[in-house]
Amino acid sequence: MENNKQDILTVLLERKIINENQLLELRNSVLASGAKAEDLLISRKVIDAEKLAEIKAKVWGIGYVNLLEKTITKDVLNIISFEVAENYKVICFNKDDNLIEVGILDYGNLKAIEAVNFLAAENNLQVKYYLISQESFNKALDLYQTLSEEVEVALKARAEEAEAVKEKIGTKEERTDEITKAAPISKIVSVILKHAVEGKASDIHIEPYKNESRVRYRIDGILHTSLILPLSAHNSIVARVKVLANLKLDETRVPQDGRIRLAFDQKRIDFRVSILPLIEAEKVVMRILDVSKGAPKLEDLGYEGRNLAVINKNIQRSDGMFLITGPTGSGKSTTLFAAMTILNEEGVNISTLEDPVEYFLEGANQSQIREEVGFTFATGLRALLRQDPDIIMVGEIRDGETAELAIHAALTGHMVLSTLHTNDAIGTIPRLIDMHVEPFLLASTLNGILAQRLVRRVCNFCKIEEEISQDVHDDIAEEIKKIYDIVDDKIKKLFDETILSEGPKSKKLYKGKGCTRCGNTGYKGRLSIAEVLDVDDELKSIIANGKELNYKSEVLKKQKFITLKQDGIIRALQGVTSIEEVLRVISD
Secondary structure (H helix, E strand, O other), rough: OOOHHHHHHHHHHOOOOHHHHHHHHHHHHHHHHHHOOOHHHHHHHHHHHHHHHHHHHHHHHOOEEEEOOOOOOOHOOOOHHHHHHHOOEEEEEEEEOOOOEEEEOOOHHHHHHHHHHHHHHHHHEEEEEEOOOOOOOOOOHHHOOHHHHHHHHHHHHHHHHHHEEEEEEEOHHHHHHHHHHHHHHHHHHEEEEEEEHHHHOOOOEEEEEOOOEEEEEEEEEEEEEEEEHHHHHHHHHHHHHHHHHHOOOOOOOEEEEEEEEEEEOOOEEEEEEEEEEOOOOOEEEEEEEEEOOOOOOOOOOOOOOOHHHHHHHHHHHOOEEEEOOOOOOOOOOHHHHHHHHOOOOOOOOOOEEOOOOOOOOOOOOEEEHHHHHEEEHHHHHHHHHOOOOEEEEEEEOOOOHHHHHEEEEEEEOEEEEEOOOOOOOOHHHHHHHHHHOOOHHHHEEEEEEEEEEEEEOOOOEOOOOOOOHHHHHHHHHHHHHHHOOOHHHHHHHHHHHHOOOOOOOOOOEEEEEEEEHOOOOOOEEEEEEEEEEEOOHHHHHHOOOOOOOOOOOHHHHHOOOOOOHHHHHHHHHOOOHHHHHHHHHOOO
């Protein structure tokens, strides 16, 4: 199948999964980029990876199995060693007497089949092959060694080396220094970083906790304890992170920030490192950034309908200011990156001021703020105005001086994109006025404000309907009544068939019951819920005159403004998230 990329495309065309135009476009993409047709099909969400593997199995004339839904015991897994499994992309998942069942990623790989057949013959075993997906293979390969097992091996080696050092060296100080140098701490740190990337974590926390060192991963916005280490290893782990991030080893009194760049499975990953002194030790937090991943589209982030239309209209103006607001970790930088990608064209000069630079945008001029040498947002913005920019992105408006300069840039014919820490879209206006921005200048420059939060997506593989309590039902129904007249017919129909219905579908929402694909959490991935304020002429007049704006304003109803909570409820009724998740993230 690998040698004939068109075969699978032809099969999908015959099955009416793709059409002639898609077939031609996919073949051209394969020729232009050198990517595999199967990878393009999955990344573009034309077909699910498991469904594709099932169709390929029928083409090959062999069986198909989904290993994500199977429990594989250690003794069966180890019939094929880790090295052979990793090299030839094969997994032994079942044994019945002298018959072993083997999942294979590429049935056209004759070397893989020869290797497994040779291994089976040596042990008087017969082999039955099944085609598996890449996700099935990755999940099964992880079973060979879990995070705790890999670290346990390194800790055992560390203990043995420490014991050897004790025999050679007398004083406690000498022993401590030598153990730190000799210990396989680098292996432990590498394993922690690798498992975080594979688990799609956004942050790693390494912190002293009681009499142990705790490693936690933030996955889909929630922290999970993944590993408990002896407290004696904590300082050595922190020291290793400092070495990787080029930080000062002997400085333990003040916070330090750095960056680690590593490659995992041909992907370039940046770890933004922050080290904070605590009472008796230091805590490490690392933000994980996949810089090899392409820019997301606004649609991929969860934007649609009226919100998407208002964002696109306002970011593509030639001047003015568009602001994104929300708390830390609400996805503001990612949305800014997606917006700038839309605007990034040959004839446009994009200049940015960031602290720190999280995403790299080809063709843009990106600057890193360095407050220790006086390069602040304010001083940087003054310099940028002499760089002939068309579009200016300021990472964050933190003070009145930066706000004033951003307004000045927007007034002088530049498009300014920035972020602000406010709870909602409407609250941005009084916040800027509190920073001593003149209302009439704000009215002249402000194009739009986007407030957003991130909610977890319900796992599509274990999604089930759930009954909701009467209290929650009444709360949702009340919010729906407020926006029923301003939403489009598609959303109205959704309301009629669920919460407002008296029929059998009444009071039905969705949740994930938990499965192997989502780590038994019921959620997989995240999306944005948002409220987007379009600063039209009526709103500009209200701002300029210093009048108070609130959510009951007739102006907002006229522009079909939907609040964060209401947008979250719509997403819950669509089945992409749960109402519990919306209520967790949104507080009145």
